[in-house]
Amino acid sequence: MSGPLLEVRNLKKHFPLQGGLFGSVTGYVHAVDGVSFTINRGETLSLVGESGCGKSTVGRCILRLTEPTAGEVLLDGQRIDHLSPGALRPLRQRIQIVFQDPFSSLNPRMRVGDIIAEPIINFGLANNKNEVEDRVSGLMDRVRLPRDAMRRHPHEFSGGQRQRVGIARALAPGPDLIICDEAVSALDVSVKAQIVNLLAALQDELGLALLFISHDLAIVEHVTHRVAVMYLGKIVEISDRRTLFASPQHPYTRALLSAVPVPDPSVRRDRIVLRGDVPSPINPPPGCRFHTRCPFVFDPCRTAAPSLRPIGKTEQLVACHLSSDAAFGQSNAAQLQTAAASKNAPLHGQKRD
Known part of the structure; x- marks a missing residue:
């Protein structure tokens, strides 16, 4: 299919501030204020800027984890920003997210195998328990974790291993786009490099598109095709990495x-x-x-x-x-x-x- 995989047009998110005796709206936080960009298939676009510039809010608005105030989000030319939860559900399979904190994003009471299997079951991607186990085992192999780790809980893993579990869970429904929201910022330098190399290998292997949200330009330089720089809710520069x-x-x-x-x-x-x-x-x-x-x-x-x-x-x-x-x-x-x-x-x- 021709055209960009994801297109964001004039996206805005203004959070209301409430105060006074009756909790009336007294102002707005202009977190995202007119952001536009595209992401092609198999491409990595990095969204960079200082903390608080609105880059994570952009990712959450694309996924509708936060409802945008205005603007359009198109997936393969189809608007998804105004869809009802029921109509949006099958499209969620195509866009997944890896969060910043790998520990808080994983249910501590569930075994890793069940965490990864959850989206497979929810989207009906396997016919029986054996198929689910086979898919989970394959995902463990893809993210370079031993298969016997499926029976362990998140607290039994290191930070880098937990982030690999988060990546496996994001891969489980077979997405076209993964949003990496500061996915390596909480990791040690050597572990960052391992996770970045893993994402690059998965992108080459599966043809994934990535929205890589980060404040670390040293990492961005090695992982991205294009870079969009944000300041106070707006994009101030977009270019290919080399330029x-x-x-x-x-x-x-x-x-x-x-x-x-x-x-x-x-x-x-x-x-x-x-x-x-x-x-x-x-x-x-x-x-x-x-x-x-x-x-x-x-x-x-x-x-x-x-x-x-x-x-x-x-x-x-x-x-x-x-x-x-x-x-x-x-x-x-x-x-x-x-x-x-x-x-x-x-x-x-x-x-x-």
């Missing part, structure tokens, strides 16, 4: 990348320290939401919200007034240099020797 890591265009993306540790002592990277705190999502600033912390802010940034636009003829999309202002030259790097020089401000960038 984004080699030539980040948005000032916020440059700041995030400057914080990624470099193990090679011969490579020096200047750290960009952003001034001020992240504004409150209850009352986000007008115009560009990043303008209160951006070292290159100028008048349009304070009044007009920039839209995602391509850089030249590339597929790299950036929501930044600098990238769309012809007065700043051809490349965004040159634009930032010009803007910084005009303000007598130092350009904080990244350097690779």
